[in-house]
Amino acid sequence: MKPIDKPHFKAKKSELDLEQHIILTYFFESQTDPEEAALNLCQEQSTAQWKRVGVDEDFRPRHGAKLLNLEILEVKDQPFFQSSFNKGPKFYNCKATIAHPHINFGPKIPNMLTTILGEGVFYVPGITAIKLMNIDFPETFLKNFQGPQFGLEGIRNLLAVHDRPLFFGVIKPNVGLAPKDFAALAYESWLGGLDVPKDDEMMADASYSTLAERTKLLGELRKKAEAITGEKKFFLANITDEVDKIQINHDIAVANGVNAIMLNATATGLSAARALRKT
Amino acid sequence: MKPIDKPHFKAKKSELDLEQHIILTYFFESQTDPEEAALNLCQEQSTAQWKRVGVDEDFRPRHGAKLLNLEILEVKDQPFFQSSFNKGPKFYNCKATIAHPHINFGPKIPNMLTTILGEGVFYVPGITAIKLMNIDFPETFLKNFQGPQFGLEGIRNLLAVHDRPLFFGVIKPNVGLAPKDFAALAYESWLGGLDVPKDDEMMADASYSTLAERTKLLGELRKKAEAITGEKKFFLANITDEVDKIQINHDIAVANGVNAIMLNATATGLSAARALRKT
Numbered sequence: 001m002k003p004i005d006k007p008h009f010k011a012k013k014s015e016l017d018l019e020q021h022i023i024l025t026y027f028f029e030s031q032t033d034p035e036e037a038a039l040n041l042c043q044e045q046s047t048a049q050w051k052r053v054g055v056d057e058d059f060r061p062r063h064g065a066k067l068l069n070l071e072i073l074e075v076k077d078q079p080f081f082q083s084s085f086n087k088g089p090k091f092y093n094c095k096a097t098i099a100h101p102h103i104n105f106g107p108k109i110p111n112m113l114t115t116i117l118g119e120g121v122f123y124v125p126g127i128t129a130i131k132l133m134n135i136d137f138p139e140t141f142l143k144n145f146q147g148p149q150f151g152l153e154g155i156r157n158l159l160a161v162h163d164r165p166l167f168f169g170v171i172k173p174n175v176g177l178a179p180k181d182f183a184a185l186a187y188e189s190w191l192g193g194l195d196v197p198k199d200d201e202m203m204a205d206a207s208y209s210t211l212a213e214r215t216k217l218l219g220e221l222r223k224k225a226e227a228i229t230g231e232k233k234f235f236l237a238n239i240t241d242e243v244d245k246i247q248i249n250h251d252i253a254v255a256n257g258v259n260a261i262m263l264n265a266t267a268t269g270l271s272a273a274r275a276l277r278k279t
Numbered sequence: 280m281k282p283i284d285k286p287h288f289k290a291k292k293s294e295l296d297l298e299q300h301i302i303l304t305y306f307f308e309s310q311t312d313p314e315e316a317a318l319n320l321c322q323e324q325s326t327a328q329w330k331r332v333g334v335d336e337d338f339r340p341r342h343g344a345k346l347l348n349l350e351i352l353e354v355k356d357q358p359f360f361q362s363s364f365n366k367g368p369k370f371y372n373c374k375a376t377i378a379h380p381h382i383n384f385g386p387k388i389p390n391m392l393t394t395i396l397g398e399g400v401f402y403v404p405g406i407t408a409i410k411l412m413n414i415d416f417p418e419t420f421l422k423n424f425q426g427p428q429f430g431l432e433g434i435r436n437l438l439a440v441h442d443r444p445l446f447f448g449v450i451k452p453n454v455g456l457a458p459k460d461f462a463a464l465a466y467e468s469w470l471g472g473l474d475v476p477k478d479d480e481m482m483a484d485a486s487y488s489t490l491a492e493r494t495k496l497l498g499e500l501r502k503k504a505e506a507i508t509g510e511k512k513f514f515l516a517n518i519t520d521e522v523d524k525i526q527i528n529h530d531i532a533v534a535n536g537v538n539a540i541m542l543n544a545t546a547t548g549l550s551a552a553r554a555l556r557k558t
Binding site: 115174271 | 397483486490
């Protein structure tokens, strides 16, 4: 980066409209001057080129990511990852705080991730390892998201349990158990005091135990267990699936009397969880 | 793992119905006996518990992942990652080949990822670093997927270019350019010989350049450029968005005369790409 360009990727918090930025905290290791590495990180994740050839314009004030703060945590003589690309006498461990204008992607998770954890971030000159540690969102961004439907307090209200831990457990064997055997174990666990038996994360709508068959049994037994114990009970059904099947699975599970669902949003994409929340 | 359990997580290829398994290649580093670590990896990603208490049954033959081959690549005195959990005099770099029965998840990408790159894989006793290197799929699994709609040959046919490289480039500035300025650059690039100008991965349907406005201009100019140059041209529009917006973006882009689309499937989830392909 040319010295003349450096000030365009730096700012003080007081100079920015913070409602228009998300605040990113990165941990990184660099083999070159840490500040230059951090400014390159800002450039690569925003306006890598900020003007047209032959046109007097500058997109950086509105669209450029800005370094707010840089802390050198440690200077080492070895990098985290051994590689022929990672060389140099010194490796700097740093914490960088960056303000990124959210107009660049809007309130969209996949587009935000493409920007803050995408190609640019992993090809920054000088940076030999990087990890996104935190994101702070302003209200203008968050207001587009619905957030949890119940939250912890809502879950406690539904179970009518406020004065003790909630007991939660995976039915085992986790893989391969037939629906009726699975349901029998869940039923025993409710009677034994469990609040929330659940599917394993590896078992959802499987050919050896379809979600429809399993949740039908569990929905019925849950009501029976509630009648016997006099307590509210949950069954947590794993509806993780291809994104065009998630809503269908949800509707099957709920129609069958299952009253809690889990979704592995790392595997489906976070956006699938958001889409389900909207319905 | 008890010695008596070890043979249940091992197999020879000749003993398995390979059409019922995906073959996984992992690179891992272990601080304990490599074979035991590899067998633990098989166990954690499949039948962590393989029978009910008090029932004479065994789910491992049908549902257990099986170690086919283990190669010790290197023995080191330092781990890849410095951590208080990673200790011991020796660290083994290994390559493990594992057959995993696909009945455990079915032809579903999120469920497969949950199993082969999920919680179990990252909590294997003895393993201090792990990376999935390859998956081989049998025909019984692949037949559920449609694969590419056109493929390289189909793209060459559509562009009527068979005897030279295809020229492909991102319009820059990549972030912040207004639709009419963006379209003017794309138009110039077509006249200058580019086959496929494209949106940056960081720009999709943004408030400063909506997909609708941008693709309308680009669809019209693409046809004009084709008429002037006498060549077929593509514009590649970035339709990456929340999963419930992808199909809508696709339809807008196509209706506007844009004839190629890109989707960042790392950010949306691979399943979103599969869902789009089905329509």
